[in-house]
Amino acid sequence: MRAKTTLLALTAAAAFGGFAATALRDVVQQPAGAVPPAATVPLAAALPTAVDGQALPSLAPMLRTVTPSVVSVQTKQRVRVSPFGNDPFFRRMFPELSQERINESLGSGVIVDARQGYVLTNHHVIEGADDVSVTLADGRTVAAEFIGSDVDTDVALMRIQADNLTAIPLAQDANLQVGDFVVAVGNPFGFGQTVTSGIVSAVGRSNVPGIGFQNFIQTDASINPGNSGGALVNLRGELVGINTASFNTRGSMAGNIGLGFAIPISLARDIMTQLATTGSVRRGTLGVDTQTVDARIAQGLGLDAARGAVVTRVHTGSPAAAAGLRPGDVVVSANGQRIDNSEALRNFQGLQTLDAPVVLEVLRDGRTLKVETRLRALPRDGASFDPRLTGATLADIPEAIRRQNARAAGVLVERVEPGSRAHQAGLRENDLIVAASSGDFRDLAGFRDVLGSRQAELVLRISRGGRIYNVIMR
Template sequence: MRPKATTTLLTLSLAAAFGGFAATAIRDGLETPAQAAPVAAAAAPAVAALPAAVGTTPLPSLAPMLARVTPAVVSVHTKQRVSVSPFGDDPMFRRMFPELTQERINESLGSGVIIDAQRGYVITNHHVIEGADAVSITLSDGRTLPAEFLGSDADTDIALMRIPAQNLSALPLGDSDALRVGDFVVAVGNPFGIGQTVTSGIVSAVGRTGLRGLGFQNFIQTDASINPGNSGGALVNLNGELVGINTASFNPRGSAAGNIGLGFAIPTSLARNVVNQLAHNGVVVRGALGLESQDVTAPLAKALGLDEARGALVTQVFKGSAAAGAGLRVGDVVVAANGERIDGRDSLRNFEGLQPVGSRVALDVRRDGKPLQLSTTLREQPRSFAGVELDPRLDGAVFAELPERLRQSGYSGVLVESVARGSRASRNGLQKDDVVIAASSGNFEDLPGFRASFTQAPAQLVLRVMRGANRRGDLTMQ
């Protein structure tokens, strides 16, 4: 056998032996109940160490890179004060029996990444800090500090905080657009609250979309384990550069199934723009084409003279919108935007939602079955507006765009962001967090469509409302 082959075989044998030893030790540790003991009395565990080299060949190790990375990955601890009543959320019984309502503190753990040491900026997932009354950050050196909330964006699941600390370590932002399937990546976070942990894997896919309930999507998929508590942690390349923010794992059987290699991270190319907007404005303002569309079915494709049933069929173009400026018409089919394939309505919405205001967009369109190239500049998408602007019967209500995570779950409509107490909308039965899915004013799918449906006020205004998970009903606005 050649010396090189002998060295390789020896390396693999040592790695296999060490893996078996580590797996046995971890299993035995998890199966044995933890016993409290003074730190000073704890016996030092025996450690099996691999040699630094096999012959003259050094063993590969991620340790030097991780020594630079791990100080920038932090633990995020949130506290939320909630009221618990045996009557659930029923407001009448809560008022009748206030003494039965108790306050409870919910606590949760997640991860975060320091991205600017000078300013103390920490990035994490929106869902990690959502609804929190207080957030604290624990650094890798043990310091725990209060965090100042700067802003978050639910539809990309990104939140930005600031901590008042000196001598911080930050991760440089890498170029996530340069990632290729098969590139090695490492996930760092605080899974299950047990402390900082590192897992490794490869990039399984890039530009992943179509995941239900996760907002605007352009995910990096990896087989590096992303467990509960890893959310908000770092996905780094082998240079120690931040290429993604760990956000979700897919496991239909829950943690009982173990890791099945489907983890998802928000690419830094997307996070960079969102963080810049949150740092300066506290909110994210998105560009919009200003149109409504629907999926192209097989019968529609045949009628429109298309070779295949894909694309977003334009059903409405709003006056003064970017789509109108580009010359888009009802009946056009958008099949690509900036070279990105558009398969249907949802993929067009996803593309729009990831573009900042002022972005130049080139559209590949099919009109009467013939190819056409159009271009336009995206304009600001309104985040909300007062109901009284549409109809006096909606006075007191504020309507907002439906969160994208609900759209990805199959819903359409607008969200009732707030309702003033004692207002006309309140007397008509409208409540905060209702979802208006239909109205007698006309057809609509989103906030611009809802607004456009009130071009002529209906004699009788009826809103079909979804309240909670399954409750639906009609409200007649007087």
């Protein structure tokens, strides 16, 4: 009878559930703007406490331990608004006509370490913010210190200083299955803390448009602006995910269609550890260029099915080269995970920790091979690529941009030290290096490979502010 009543309660929880996270862009929208708090509406009648002499099961005891850990995140961004719009000439000529405007937005966060005051949230919740504050469940509002964030997994870490904080326990091994009951806590539309519930619809989702590296928990819950960064918990009150996005072809205002996504806590924990230690995230790479196997390639290689990522280039000195991978090899799985195309292999690499062991299943000359290797991080200081790049810090293009444009290729210049050799040659922060006289490349690993020859003359083609320039590196 006890199992029966528990099942009834969980079924009811799923029926009334809904998770909250913020959609990105048109389909997966950016965090919603601030919304005034709504008045509390009293219940017309209370539910019975028992049916046929049996007490109704409730999630309330578990939630009493969870809700103090979930916070509301408020951000402010100062922007200059000119009556001349984006025209740079008139904005320079009449700067006194520009006015400062404050953009505000709301999101959610989760206290994961009470002693350190660490709060996890989404990168898109705090992106570009000048000021961030956190309102605790007990009503206190405190300033938040930015520790670091990772745009490619949409995870951000903040620190707050306050007494009597309550941290949520992290699930050590979420091991979620389709059909498991989960509960979400967040602050949708500025209403204040809200609890919703539902089930796990799928795990390992990696085909959400416009987002970086993906391994999402999919839920059937209602998704509302303002819940990004909130907690997804199991029935033991352990954090299993960070709510991050919803999918709706007509945008979030069209209503819920039951496609919500959360970042698994295993991934969020790994990112948090790196952010807390170094303030940034480093990723490893195999050091290969690949192409999706289509029908034409499959026929040419004598494959039974058009599936996998065919290796088109192995970079010198890379883990792939050391492991013996060759051009023409077709990767069909990695650590037991099915690889259907080139994007799936990139996504797999982006989700692994540094120096993580990798076992690839490879098709070569009609045989299936097991190739063991490890992912190795690339240096990012320009001097390690070529002395003429001394003073520049390089990075791969954010994965979210690659997903929006399959042809996006190049290397991003994150920073340039003033007066450095790279600066004197003409490189600037946020330049995108799209070509080099030393050879073709698609990403940081390929760029390092083509610079290995140390040509006497190095010319870089860069994209800056929508224009293309050639920069001669001296």
